[in-house]
Amino acid sequence: MGVRGHFAVFWKCTAFLSLRIVLLVLPTGLPVRSQGDSQSDNKVMDNITVRQGETVFLRCEQEGDVVTHTAWLNRSSILYAGEDKWSVDPRVSLVTLNQDEFTIKIENVDMTDEGLYVCAVQTSSRPRTTSVNILVQVPPKIINLSKDIVVNEGSNVTLMCQANGKPEPSVSWKLVSPSGDLASDDEYLEIPAISRQRAGTYECTAINEIDMDVQTVDITVNYAPTVTEGRDIGVTLGQSGVLECEADAVPEADYEWYKDDRRLLNGFDGIDIDSTGSLSTLRFFNVSDGDYGNYTCVATNKLGTSNTRFLLYEVIEPTSSTLLQGPRAVQDGNGGAIGMHSHSCLLLVALLPFLLRF
Incomplete structure (x- = not known):
């Protein structure tokens, strides 16, 4: 049986139960027609979509007839029978109860509040039910994330990021610091034979149409020195x-x-x-x-x-003598002085013709 089939059976059972409860709370001897009677009404309202943590109002119209008994039910539990609160949940309270309207509210809605709600009304002429299905949307939350890790270069690394939420969130990975092209559109990020260039901060993002959740994992890669x-x-x-x-x-x-x-x-x-x-x-x-x-x-x-x-x-610092003598003169001792004198005479002879012109 598909989801719709299960829902139809569930709704019928709930509607039948709601009428039975109305029968129980009616005064003895008051005639009540069954749900199969042509004079009974069943109304299905549009689904109500609410985000987790918000407040939802459930309104049931009485539509003019003299109403003798009313009740709001959640699955097999009675929330209110008229002004009497049957639910022990402090988040549930009565807002309005008169000949025109029967409204309750549920604060700080959670996933456990999702499902079918039925308003059962007994009037002077016929029983009537109004049903509505509450859909709870939940922002994504990362519930299972890899820890920061230290590995040796060349190791195979797998990062895991699991999240829940409603609608089911999509999960992705990317390397953010240093920025790079390493990424994955999956809960798992596989890094075979990791190198030192792949070390850094990795970001997991879980996102749905409600919100997003982001958390990070640091990978440190050990490697031998390079001098x-x-x-x-x-x-x-x-x-x-x-x-x-x-x-x-x-x-x-x-x-x-x-x-x-x-x-x-x-x-x-x-x-x-x-x-x-x-x-x-x-x-x-x-x-x-x-x-x-x-x-x-x-x-x-x-x-x-x-x-x-x-x-x-x-490194030998140059001096005035080494500028003229060259490097060899520094190492020659006294003989270097004679060499310097001979060199000076030859230089003078070479320059003499030029000097005589002036």
């Missing part, structure tokens, strides 16, 4: 210098510095090591001859290790 290639630097003897080691890693990397095969410790040999986040620096305050050479920076986290090499080399 930027080291940049060699030149420093003059006695001056300061800095080697910088930069590593991209989640979780953040731990750093170690080596000169050749010897590990360097902070505060020893006139050096300072400072490691913060993605950057580690090795600082020399007063470079000596023994500081020149090859250095290695090693970045490590629980997923792996990476390293890069640096060369700290000597």
Whole structure:
């Protein structure tokens, strides 16, 4: 049997029950015709659609005849019989009861209030029923959402977002921070072999014609360090210098510095090591001859290790004498002075013809 068939049977049973209740509350001896009598009336009103949390009014017209008994019913429960309240629900109350109208109201409507309501009226001439179906609309609410997760790069990830509401909400996923094209029009978002570029904040949206609900999930992707290639630097003897080691890693990397095969410790040999986040620096305050050479920076986290090499080399500051002598004169000692004198004589001989013209 389809939904309409069930509804028809339910309505007939409810209408019959309502008339039986009217019969029970009528004074003994008052003639009442059955629902099958030609003089009985059954009226079906249009459905009433109300949002969850709102107030609904159920109005039953008495239509002129002398009314002897009235009752409002919800399925198998009696809400009101005349002015007498039978329902224990404090949200239900009587608004109007006279020869023209019998109205009750239900406040803060919920899903449990949805269904068929029947107003049964006994007049001096015939019984009558008026039925109305209440449809409750419910804004979407996300009821089951994946927790924030931390995974290793390359893992398969599935995000879940389930919601309820009426009408049934549609659910979708998208990557919002950093923004990207990863999205899904489903309760589930599949991310095979997740990469570090897919880490971030994912947004689940549940929406129907009433409202929408939005919640987020953060994915952290762990990956091994990747170290930027080291940049060699030149420093003059006695001056300061800095080697910088930069590593991209989640979780953040731990750093170690080596000169050749010897590990360097902070505060020893006139050096300072400072490691913060993605950057580690090795600082020399007063470079000596023994500081020149090859250095290695090693970045490590629980997923792996990476390293890069640096060369700290000597830079010789130019002087007035080296500008004329060239680099070789600095290394020649006393012999360099003789060489400079000979060079000056040759230069003078070469320039002599030009000088004699003036």
